[in-house]
Amino acid sequence: MHPEQQDWNALSDEDFRAIFRDWVDANCPAHLRFMRKQRPVFDEVAEWYHALARKGWLSPVWPQEWGGMGLNAAKHIVYVEEWARLGCPRIPDHGIGLTGPLLIEFGTPEQKDFFLPRILSGEHVWCQGYSEPNAGSDLASLRTSAVREGDEFVINGQKIWTTLAHCANWILLLARTDKDAPKPQNGITVLLVDLTSPGVVVRPIPNLREEADFCEVFLDDVRVPAKNVVGQVNGGWALAKAVLGHERIFLGAPSRPEYALTRLEMLAEDRGAFDDPAFRSRYAKLRLDLYDLGSAFERFAKVLREGGTLGADVSVLKLFCSELYQRITEETLAVAGEEARFYDDLPVGSGHVDAMNLFLDARAPAIFGGSNEIQRNILSKAVLGLPSR
Amino acid sequence: MHPEQQDWNALSDEDFRAIFRDWVDANCPAHLRFMRKQRPVFDEVAEWYHALARKGWLSPVWPQEWGGMGLNAAKHIVYVEEWARLGCPRIPDHGIGLTGPLLIEFGTPEQKDFFLPRILSGEHVWCQGYSEPNAGSDLASLRTSAVREGDEFVINGQKIWTTLAHCANWILLLARTDKDAPKPQNGITVLLVDLTSPGVVVRPIPNLREEADFCEVFLDDVRVPAKNVVGQVNGGWALAKAVLGHERIFLGAPSRPEYALTRLEMLAEDRGAFDDPAFRSRYAKLRLDLYDLGSAFERFAKVLREGGTLGADVSVLKLFCSELYQRITEETLAVAGEEARFYDDLPVGSGHVDAMNLFLDARAPAIFGGSNEIQRNILSKAVLGLPSR
């Protein structure tokens, strides 16, 4: 256990919230609060990353024996809520949120000993290599191959939408190890791949905001030691699906629409839009959508708090949240009026409102993490039990 | 040719419009204008029906040799537009709009001689027997059977959603004459059936407004002379689809939403809603939707006016029109506020606004005449050419 740790779960939510908030507020640098950029790269937030690591608070859910805080779901929600409320920046979190939990659950002792400390130290920055050009929503059809040769796997293929790969040095890769598996998802393996290996080329893909949030990763005869397989060869599908767990609730956390609404409010205040009852009417609708997203989030958080597990129905939060985020940013452009012609941020009395930045960013959450159409397909079966014929 | 007839198509649209409007305005009784009831029964509008028949203006598109006006599509549009503008009531029109045109195109000389004059005189009031309990949108699966016995067909089965059957004395019936046809639509026949025949039972179905717009028709060993078959036995599918022609444009005619908008305006004026900019904003949207429905209607009318034929794309009018009608009536309930709790009409300075009547009526057009979902299916294939796999 890290010297700063204690049994956080034994505290009341309120006490934990106060302790966490006070320290974060005192230690998260002001220039990193409420950043315009949704996904800063490692170097931009390294200072804050290391501060958290020193405190032992970098990884909220890892067990304390591995340097995490060991928070249960209820405390994890508090952690995420306060993080958002204080405007802390998103840190490159695939190591903490994805690779770490996967290794803790399925990794060998050697894998844990080697990789986990290097995540906490920031030496290893991870990215997630799942999607491919023809396997976006439909992961089972991925084609990147890993062929065993002695103690190594030789990897060939291409990944895409690999978030922040250009700033990462390791990738958690899904690759096909059995082309003849009766069901396509049965021939997939999870591998830990050093991005500095020969044969790896990473190419950033600028997004609508002309920022490189994600990348293509080309793998050409890349050799990976067999000891870097996580779990069973050909058993990767279950692993890839297992790690989400209760964290699916955070895909619907109100933080993005909440941030966008404060920006809309700032712009509306500055432009006098609140004097227009027609705007007030539309704003009130958005405000109450956000308020009720909070109530709905709490409805699922309550399940976790009482020790329950979440069903497929939790993705209703993601649907509502992503679409609300879009609607808020669309209204912001309407309030901007002729100034919606500008690409850069709009000056308001006290600073700037990144109206266009948010509008464009809001296109993403309805697509990534399983498009909203796919979510609706899943919900129609898993929750409503609708027939296929 | 009826003594009052002339070659209407030789007139300019403007001239025809003026002649038609002046006579209708002078002759359609005031108490029948802008009726609350969307579908009055024959007796309620008999006076107006006979006036039109005497004038020779009852059936706009029938050829003049059969007592119609012989209007082309452009003039027909003028006819329908002025009819709506002057608030004339809908008359029981299945004889004029459905049976008549079908017989004129496909009937035997005897059928024409017998039936057409009786439609014009009002002696025969027709209804349309297409839908069945398990064949609503999906007509090909209809099951009412007609079995040949000598010079007669014996009919058994049930029809539903038969508009105004309880006030009709003849029904244009689709029945299955071949159960073993390779494609189900190939075994269907059109028959002219006297509703006063033994074995016919008509039962009205009250609708959401507790009015009997439509009925169930039960047919139990009903005997119909074989000479009452229209076209070929087993050839009814093509006939049933043929009669619509350019008249599909009228499913999207702006008259219903236009009427509803005047009601919304009356209520809003009386209640001071126009002083509320938030209402003005919503009203302006509805107003311009109606305005643009007019432009879109004109886009298709122009095709007809220039002698063209309409494609599947014309049903965009029906989609937009039916959904606009709904949105207008929903806004009317919002303006009604607490008074939306009343079922009866709402008093305004100069009369009454039938807010709830219109709201409930507006549920229908999105369903009948091919539900809006079916329309979208058809459009996605016929207009956008979207793939099936």
Next chain:
Amino acid sequence: MPIILLDDPDSTLAMLRDSVATLGARADGAATFRRRRAAAVDLDPETWASMAAAGWAGLVLPEAAGGMGLGAAELVALAEALGRALLTEPFSTLAVFPSVLLGALDADIDALAEALIGGAVLPVLWQGLRGEVRPLALADGRLTGEAHLVPGAQSAQVFLVLAEEAGEPVLVSVEAASAGLRVHSRPGIDGATLGSVVLHDAVAGPVLARGAAVTDAFDQAIRMTRLALAAELAGIASRALEITVDYTSNRVQFAKTIASFQAVQHRLVDMWAEAEFACSSVANAATLADQPAAFAQAVLAAKARAGDAATAITRKAVHLHGAMGFTDQCDIGLYLKRAIALNATLGQPEELRLAFLDAERAA
């Protein structure tokens, strides 16, 4: 399927839900709706009596006054269950409203409370025809004026009346049988008539409260009644969704069930999401009942959300029932009509949202 999730440590909520289900099984809600509508009355006396017998008339009346003294959570559970069962007697306006109003007073309400608990109908006269607050005039112990949108006006024994005397609000009662009191009825969309009550020099009972105590009591009554309405609307929304899932899962067109079409599935998912949000919004309000400022806001949000959800879901439900949904014989239309009625009672969503915003921005 969506439900208002609330802590239920001693199973009171479950018991209330069971008891509604029992009544619902006996008194078919849809049939009662149609019967009452045909009779042009304001409530179904038998169902109302059963509800009173179950103790619901005094559910939120303080125990000191002989009521069950239950709170927001119990009220919400009961009202949601009534909504689901389509038990459409005017519980929120004729049980909750007078209970909270009377319970908030520092006055002798014993006789009125006893009547209320026993199933007597005690409508409150306070609204104008447009729903605005419209006190009657009290002078020399006599009432003059009119009130509208009055539930149970035909069946009333006693009316509770918001009046003004010398510029100050007062609350008095008046016997329904008083000379100088007349009732006119109009049909309501949910099958119960709504009354207009016109008083001319009608003899009032003693003044029950006066001044700020009256306005405070009205605020509380309106708030709790809105909460009950929100819960009832959430119940209607959830049940209408279930009925529609059932119907579309069994109705076959083009050799497939309607519910197997993706466009229908996505629409049903959206309806489900609306119902979920309605339920969680009402749950949120119920859990804030002991924090007055937050509760006031939460109730506004819940009533707006549940009203929008219930009207939108029932409209879509009617559509998904196809031609059948357009008939009076199909129950789904009754859910639509009931949703419209409750949504329009004590504030439509737009108005509630603006009240929320005004309060928040004033804070």
Next chain:
Amino acid sequence: MPIILLDDPDSTLAMLRDSVATLGARADGAATFRRRRAAAVDLDPETWASMAAAGWAGLVLPEAAGGMGLGAAELVALAEALGRALLTEPFSTLAVFPSVLLGALDADIDALAEALIGGAVLPVLWQGLRGEVRPLALADGRLTGEAHLVPGAQSAQVFLVLAEEAGEPVLVSVEAASAGLRVHSRPGIDGATLGSVVLHDAVAGPVLARGAAVTDAFDQAIRMTRLALAAELAGIASRALEITVDYTSNRVQFAKTIASFQAVQHRLVDMWAEAEFACSSVANAATLADQPAAFAQAVLAAKARAGDAATAITRKAVHLHGAMGFTDQCDIGLYLKRAIALNATLGQPEELRLAFLDAERAA
């Protein structure tokens, strides 16, 4: 696929459409957009010159002034084609606006018209930062003040300036190279910079018009520019729909094309309907050009409709392109950005609709 249907008795419209297609084939619109954006300039000089060479700079300038003297129908056909081809040089604001403004004057405009036809950039200074009308001050033949949202400010040879002199509106010109004139640029969402032009005692040319003649000319210029913008937006809407139909008809997920999923099909149909309505609304306006009062209303309707349609369709189009749509390398995002820019130019839909309503209710 949706198109603005107009009578074309002498095939002028077809010729204009062909000529845009020819330019579009040579000057790749998407590539030009990206190049101009990277260079942080206000237009692509080569494309602009080609457009002028084709006669489009003076398309609606009266023949008497050396223009082509064409009308609303031709303007609409050309602008629609530009929208479809993603030719995003500021045609509406830098060709249509000054052409109509100058053409409406009873003044010697020959030199200015010649420059305009030849491809010179003559932006009009009249807008404040929020888009409102903000005349500069003219005194003793010198201009002071600032204008914003100015297209082509960096490339301008001459500015046309709305100013006030002694409380009266006047129109004057000023050389871009004048001492006392400075330009600041900010990036626009459609890849062209927008200028702020600040004048301090800059020497103006002779007064071109004064009083009501100036406001009338501005009204006409704004109206025709809005019509051109509406047509361009309708073209963007239609083309974005086509691109999306193609993409989804070829992109395979779960062993089916995306466009074979019913939910996607219905969404595409709705997008098509929006584009159809945009086209018919613009066509309606074009046919009313000779009826001033009706035309004014029709243009408001068309710009509102086409703006809503283009922004909604391109947003949905980006979504239907999935992750690909979120990349800058995919052209569909450029259509979205262009739609936003034009929609926000000279009035967003809400503002236009309210102007329509105000005019109608005042009538």
